[in-house]
Amino acid sequence: MCFKSNSLLLNLNLKNHIRLKRVLEHSIYLAIIFILLPVFIYFELCIVLPAVVEEWSVPFLIHYCCASFLILNIIGNMIFGMFTDTSVRGRMSHFRNKESWGYCSECDFFRPPRAWHCDTCDLCILKRDHHCTFFACCIGHFNYRYFIMFTLDVFVAMLYAFYYNVQFLSQFISWNHGLIIIKFLFPLASFVIDFGPESVYVFLVLINFLVALFTGFLFFYHINNVLNGKITPENKNSLKSVHDKGWKCNLIEVLGTRWHLTWISPFIYSPLPGNGFEWDIDDKTD
Template sequence: MLIRPNIFPKSIKDAFVTGFVFIIIPLIYYFEPLVVLPRYYKQWSLWYNFHFFMASIILFNVSSNLLAIIICDTSIRGRVLPTNWTSNWRYCSVCESVAPPRSWHCNTCNVCILKRDHHCIFTGCCIGHENHRYFLVFVFYMFVATVYASYYNVYFLWDYINLGSWSSIAKIVFPLATLFMEWTENQLHVFFIIIVLLGGAFTGALLCFHIDLMLRGVVTFERNEKSKYDRGKMENMKIVLGKKWYLVWLSPWIESELTCDGINWSNAFSEKAK
């Protein structure tokens, strides 16, 4: 893995959103086991320990995959690029370098990204060939975490938050605005619960969208086109997740060699002909 020379967000918007992600993840991890779970299980009982352990495993995968996304350099920097390039290649005047097929220049990162999918404001960097695996697993565990937490959060909200007035409903519909006007422990809990619910809906939709793209062998910019690089669902998955695709869900530190270098692309027909 090549390491990005500068891992910090390049824009104010990226810095704000990425900063929010880095703050809210540990806060939610604190909130769920120490505030919500004790309402249902005696602290350090068997079931409490089980859920605490599961939450810790999920946190490990969320945080470590997030870190891997950010530090992994998926640009053309430091890559050995051929001097005699074909018509599928192009010249990037900003990078002053040739760029392989499926690479795009990101104006925010100010560099061409190998097999660029999109620029992610939640991580402050581009998602491309080298960190695509970490992004998918990160979104997967974020979805698992939010659904897992929401199961208990809904009951917690129903049992321990007063919903008997319009003002109480307004606190749920506008949690952040109400939090600024009424900084109380209960309102902070409502804010966390709504964030988790919205996060579950968002990451669920995002996960379905990107898994569909992966299985079709396309990236976001190619989603409305018939892919020239579609090699079948299994091979498409190995291009993103690597040869050990079945193990990458356990930890980002498990090595899984990608079946393509992100530079030399062949279409499905030429691959089948070999």
């Protein structure tokens, strides 16, 4: 009896520790996003753009519209991704054929194929791909679309911004006995050595470049998985996925029946053909 009590107490403490870690971890990353994003938007639209394009000219207004489109899509896909529930919870009562389902000891019930338990969320997630720290939730069957489009929009925005950031920096940057190289290699150290607008601008452009690399890698990695009918846990197997139905059907499975319009806005309704529980592995096309 004492052993059971200690075991329950240990499990409770472990779950509380995981929850606390999740809250702290996500709070830090979300704070970075909600602080860095407004700063970056201000830098690009209020400092860089007027310096490289004549203010309130036709090109200036076009750039403003393009930037607003990307910002709305980035924020919209992030919000939809965060608040779209893709867990197994509350969705299983009407499914009777559970022969191919596996047992989850953490949740103490049978879960459908391609569903995995997330220790951070403490839930089984439908078609779980991974846990996204920036979304503060798991990426699964119902919100994979928003994650894919979020990475694409951020990648395009970073490339777009980087092109004009280079033009902006070239207007005032100076060699200064090699100090500019230190600012690029050690941007935080340059704040101490030579703090000023130039150091801040170099730091923001470096962040811009690194985020472009990171989100570009994420987008191309995940879109390759999508086109091959795989999720990240299944990608360890180099063989062809048993869920591969051809690139178009694979795209529709993730982006929905209006897959060709989902890049325009997260608000466009694009219903998914599946329910996340039942997977037909026989209906494959080459």
